[in-house]
Amino acid sequence: MRKFEHFACFDWSGQAVARPKGLALATIAAEDGARPELLRPKVGWSRGAALDWLLDHAAAGTDMLIGLDLSPTFPFVDAGGYFPDWEHSPADARGLWALVDGLCAEDEHLAASSFVRHDEARRYFRHGKGDTGDRFGSLGTGRLRAVEHHQRRTKQANSASCFNLVGAAQVGKSSLTGMRVLHRLAGRIPIWPFDPVPETGPVIVEIYTSIAARAAGVAGGRSKVRDADALHEALANLGAPPPAPLLAHDDHSTDALITAAWLRDAARDAELWHALWHPPMLDDAIRRTEGWTFGVK
Known part of the structure; x- marks a missing residue:
């Protein structure tokens, strides 16, 4: 499976406001010693700005794996449709x-x-x-x-x-x-597993931040980190140094930082990396209609 030069994670939000508090983005370069970076516009992220960021990297052909913490679809295979008996229920x-x-x-x-x-x-x-x-x-x-x-x-x-x-x-x-x-991305960034993974350029995957937290050894069965010590420990467990000091350790920012570091860490294990891209339960019907959470084996 191909490697990437950069990794990113968007912690997402459905809040119906201009700049949702829960929207956060972190990136990390692939090379050893690179530290994760929380990208925070002065006015905060909007979904429109997040879309623009993605389109900019599509245009630049950035070699980046981008995790989005959201479900890209609704259930389909259990009932043969997203919205059974609704005439406008889509096919894919x-x-x-x-x-x-x-x-x-x-x-x-x-x-x-x-x-x-x-x-x-x-x-x-x-x-x-x-x-x-x-x-x-x-x-x-x-x-x-x-x-x-x-x-x-x-x-x-x-x-x-x-x-x-x-x-x-x-x-x-x-x-x-x-x-x-x-x-609105209109196919300009491939989205796994709906699209084939290209040899270069950005790729989007669905992620679940609690999987990254577990891999980072977040203690006590918790999935959220809200202080500097816990964040630095989790990142160290993933082979990443601390980020620049944060204004606040809200769990949206820490989720994004830990998950970006987890993506990079997973890419360093050839056997694990192959398994993440080839889950045995992922068949053609699921690939077309429901997709899959990256990290679930």
């Missing part, structure tokens, strides 16, 4: 991205509020206490993608359903806003 991931972006065209800041308010789409989501759509599913957790079922079975992670919009662990809103960004 790119069709889903186009549907989400189209229905949210009037939403500012690349938010996705219109999608979950749509008369048909809203039926598939849990919106709040006492407000669960009739197509949400009989399981209390909500429907899961194949990779999420596999994560839970093998205890590699404990992903939540993207159809759940309730609580601190919900990932539906960040995933929907991420789908809008993926659609």
Whole structure:
């Protein structure tokens, strides 16, 4: 499997505001001794600025592996469709991205509020206490993608359903806003595993930051780091020096830093690196409709 000269991680956010507090980006170069860097615009990140950053690296052909902490799709293979019995349910991931972006065209800041308010789409989501759509599913957790079922079975992670919009662990809103960004990339950066991995240039993968935290030895079963000592220890376990001093050790910034360092560390283990790109459960149907979380074997 190819190597990369740079690694990056976006910790994502579905907050429907101009500059979500949860949006963070870290990068690290491949060479030994390179330290991770938190990239923080003075005014904070917007999803539009994140899209521009990605497009700039697409145009430059930067040899970078970029992790996005979001789900690029909804479950499909369990029910033969993202939204069973809805006539506009797409046949594949790119069709889903186009549907989400189209229905949210009037939403500012690349938010996705219109999608979950749509008369048909809203039926598939849990919106709040006492407000669960009739197509949400009989399981209390909500429907899961194949990779999420596999994560839970093998205890590699404990992903939540993207159809759940309730609580601190919900990932539906960040995933929907991420789908809008993926659609607007218009194929200018390959997205694994939907696209073949090119020999050069940037590649996007879906990541799950708790997998990186576990690999970094974050203590006590926690997945979040909120102080300098814990961050430096986690990075050291991944062979990375501390970053420049942070203004604050919020878990969005530390997630991004640790995950960027984890991507680089994984690339140094040839056997692990090959396994991450070739998970045995990833078949053609899953590749086309649901994708896979990079790091889940």
